[in-house]
Amino acid sequence: MFKSIENSAELQKYIFTYGVNEHPLQKEIREYTEKNLGNSAIMQISPDQGALLQFIIKSSNIQNCLEIGTFTGYSALTMALALPENGSIVSLDIDKVNTDIAKKYWSKHSVGKKIDFILAPALETMEEFINQDKMFDLIFIDADKKNYKNYFLKSLELLEKDGIIIIDNTLWKGKVFDLNIKDDQTNSIREFNSFVRDFKGTDSMILPIADGMTICRKL
Numbered sequence: 726m727f728k729s730i731e732n733s734a735e736l737q738k739y740i741f742t743y744g745v746n747e748h749p750l751q752k753e754i755r756e757y758t759e760k761n762l763g764n765s766a767i768m769q770i771s772p773d774q775g776a777l778l779q780f781i782i783k784s785s786n787i788q789n790c791l792e793i794g795t796f797t798g799y800s801a802l803t804m805a806l807a808l809p810e811n812g813s814i815v816s817l818d819i820d821k822v823n824t825d826i827a828k829k830y831w832s833k834h835s836v837g838k839k840i841d842f843i844l845a846p847a848l849e850t851m852e853e854f855i856n857q858d859k860m861f862d863l864i865f866i867d868a869d870k871k872n873y874k875n876y877f878l879k880s881l882e883l884l885e886k887d888g889i890i891i892i893d894n895t896l897w898k899g900k901v902f903d904l905n906i907k908d909d910q911t912n913s914i915r916e917f918n919s920f921v922r923d924f925k926g927t928d929s930m931i932l933p934i935a936d937g938m939t940i941c942r943k944l
């Protein structure tokens with residue numbers, strides 16, 4: 726066994742207090758979602774995941790991001806806040822109701838102008854982008870789990886060498902390592918994790934942050 730701190734509510738509170746500096750609008754979206762969307766609110770990334778995305782964007786000189794899975798807009802806003810003046814992000818989702826909430830909040834800050842939203846199945850939009858030779862520096866995958874492998878493979882066509890793919894929920898509440906759990910979503914993520922581990926075209930690792938995040942660099 727390696728030394729690691731057991732996750733707890735106290736640890737999370739400490740990290741959110743000392744390891745994260747949320748922008749007031751991030752806080753507004755997060756709190757609105759928690760108050761009004763019930764259990765679905767767990768779909769938004771956590772503040773420390775947001776801080777990690779921002780750190781990667783700033784330290785890797787990222788200018789163009791693609792997000793798969795907008796929801797109420799927390800992660801897109803988080804990434805937009807870290808982008809340089811000429812940076813941009815395209816965010817994809819199929820849910821009009823929740824993404825209307827996202828658009829309402831994004832419009833409250835000038836950084837919202839950096840976010841372009843497309844309401845359509847993400848695989849279709851990605852295919853169009855491939856046909857248009859569109860390229861991105863970073864792609865964040867956070868939508869339907871059964872398509873993770875498809876999103877990953879299409880992402881590789883939309884990234885230059887050294888481009889980054891970040892995938893959320895790859896530890897799936899710990900279900901991936903409980904062999905008694907055999908539901909479709911858990912199996913999809915298990916298969917995806919094996920696929921990424923054995924894939925020769927990227928460097929990758931799984932970070933035990935929130936629900937698990939895989940970070941990959943295209944070789």
Ligand SMILES: C[S@@+](CC[C@H](N)C(=O)[O-])C[C@H]1O[C@@H](n2cnc3c(N)ncnc32)[C@H](O)[C@@H]1O
Pocket residue numbers: 768769770793794795796797798799800801817818819820823845846847848867868869
């Ligand atoms: C986990 S939530 C995204 C959370 C968001 N990244 C955040 O941190 O606030 C997943 C989203 O993926 C969207 N989604 C599901 N299937 C999709 C598809 N085929 N194409 C695009 N979006 C899809 C859902 O509507 C949902 O809003």
